[in-house]
Amino acid sequence: MSAAYWRKAMNSGAVVARGNVVALPGGRRAAVVQASRERGPLWITTAWQSLRLRHVVVLALLIAYPFFASPFLTFQIGGQALALGLIALSLTFLGGYGGMLSLAQMTVAGITGYVVAILGTSGTELSLGWPWWLVLPFALVIATACAALIGWLSVRTEGIYTIMITLAIGVAFYYLALQNYTIFNGFQGFQRVYPPVVFDIDWRSPVPFYFLALGCALAGYLLVKYLVRSPFGVALQGVRDNPRRMNALGFNVTAHRVAAYAVAGVLASVGGVLFIWYNGLITPNSVGTSWLINVLVIAVLGGMKHPIGPFAGAIVFVLLQTFAIDVIDRERFNLVIGGVFLAIVLFSPDGLLGLWAQLRQRLQRSSASRPVSSNLRPERRH
Numbered sequence: 130m131s132a133a134y135w136r137k138a139m140n141s142g143a144v145v146a147r148g149n150v151v152a153l154p155g156g157r158r159a160a161v162v163q164a165s166r167e168r169g170p171l172w173i174t175t176a177w178q179s180l181r182l183r184h185v186v187v188l189a190l191l192i193a194y195p196f197f198a199s200p201f202l203t204f205q206i207g208g209q210a211l212a213l214g215l216i217a218l219s220l221t222f223l224g225g226y227g228g229m230l231s232l233a234q235m236t237v238a239g240i241t242g243y244v245v246a247i248l249g250t251s252g253t254e255l256s257l258g259w260p261w262w263l264v265l266p267f268a269l270v271i272a273t274a275c276a277a278l279i280g281w282l283s284v285r286t287e288g289i290y291t292i293m294i295t296l297a298i299g300v301a302f303y304y305l306a307l308q309n310y311t312i313f314n315g316f317q318g319f320q321r322v323y324p325p326v327v328f329d330i331d332w333r334s335p336v337p338f339y340f341l342a343l344g345c346a347l348a349g350y351l352l353v354k355y356l357v358r359s360p361f362g363v364a365l366q367g368v369r370d371n372p373r374r375m376n377a378l379g380f381n382v383t384a385h386r387v388a389a390y391a392v393a394g395v396l397a398s399v400g401g402v403l404f405i406w407y408n409g410l411i412t413p414n415s416v417g418t419s420w421l422i423n424v425l426v427i428a429v430l431g432g433m434k435h436p437i438g439p440f441a442g443a444i445v446f447v448l449l450q451t452f453a454i455d456v457i458d459r460e461r462f463n464l465v466i467g468g469v470f471l472a473i474v475l476f477s478p479d480g481l482l483g484l485w486a487q488l489r490q491r492l493q494r495s496s497a498s499r500p501v502s503s504n505l506r507p508e509r510r511h
Contacts, residue, residue, distance in 0.1 A: 204335035211342035215400030217439035219393035225433035228369030233295040238401025239416030244268040252321030261325040276394020284386035318412030432480030
């Protein structure tokens with residue numbers, strides 16, 4: 130678009146939306162703005178416009194899943210996958226949209242779990258026994274502040290140095306929880322950490338816990354979808370692609386990165402609460418090196434270019450963790466996970482979502498290459 134055309138469109142009272150300029154008379158501009166306001170907030174309008182049939186089908190299947198699946202599959206597969214997927218979603222938000230790979234997301238989730246166990250109720254005498262409605266906000270705030278602190282320490286580095294700093298923080302917290310008996314109760318941790326009974330519902334039962342995890346996962350998914358389209362998300366992606374240019378344009382690169390760590394901390398902390406309620410305990414092994422790497426494996430398996438990727442990777446991880454042990458020895462389970470991880474990464478660097486995109490492109494090409502049949506008979510030449 131030429132500069133002259135742009136000036137002409139602006140002078141004529143054009144409406145600019147997502148890079149498209151629609152020239153309208155001056156009197157109609159106010160009517161268009163008023164109509165857009167009457168439709169509702171922008172995020173609701175955007176969500177409604179981006180809604181597709183596949184989204185409705187997937188949501189219907191997720192809601193109907195516990196009604197045709199067994200309690201074991203509902204709790205062990207569905208609930209666990211949603212909790213782990215929410216923790217991995219925090220890493221996807223940092224890595225996919227911010228360009229920052231952090232191995233401390235399970236540490237943030239573990240901090241939340243320890244705060245819930247220490248301040249709330251458990252089978253350990255060290256717990257203070259606070260009510261759940263006071264414990265949960267404290268846990269989320271403390272974990273989010275720790276995530277922001279981790280971000281403030283690591284955003285000044287890039288690449289392998291960021292990974293090493295976050296890994297060092299995760300390992301340090303593991304040994305702190307392992308060797309401290311006054312607060313963290315050492316290697317025993319906290320046992321029997323169960324969700325509260327609210328509205329006469331036992332939220333650790335398979336179906337209630339599944340719907341609780343599904344609601345939190347859906348909220349996290351919609352939050353990420355909204356943020357990546359907001360001015361903050363667009364600026365964060367600009368920082369990911371070219372931080373020097375964004376700094377030259379006047380954006381505070383460090384502040385955007387630390388804010389991204391804080392948002393990821395909220396997602397990881399909610400997932401941490403669900404995960405400790407699923408396990409019913411929190412120990413140093415819950416935040417060990419293996420789980421730090423497992424979150425990265427889940428995020429990469431699913432794909433880090435879309436917020437649905439971590440949940441797809443979590444489903445594959447939980448299925449392998451649950452059923453592969455029955456086929457092979459428990460000690461060789463990590464070998465199976467590593468083999469599946471290498472196979473998916475080699476054939477599709479974008480994970481399972483990349484494989485699905487490749488399959489869809491092939492189907493579209495094959496359907497486009499089919500000859501178009503016609504019922505018209507060719508004319509006979511006399």
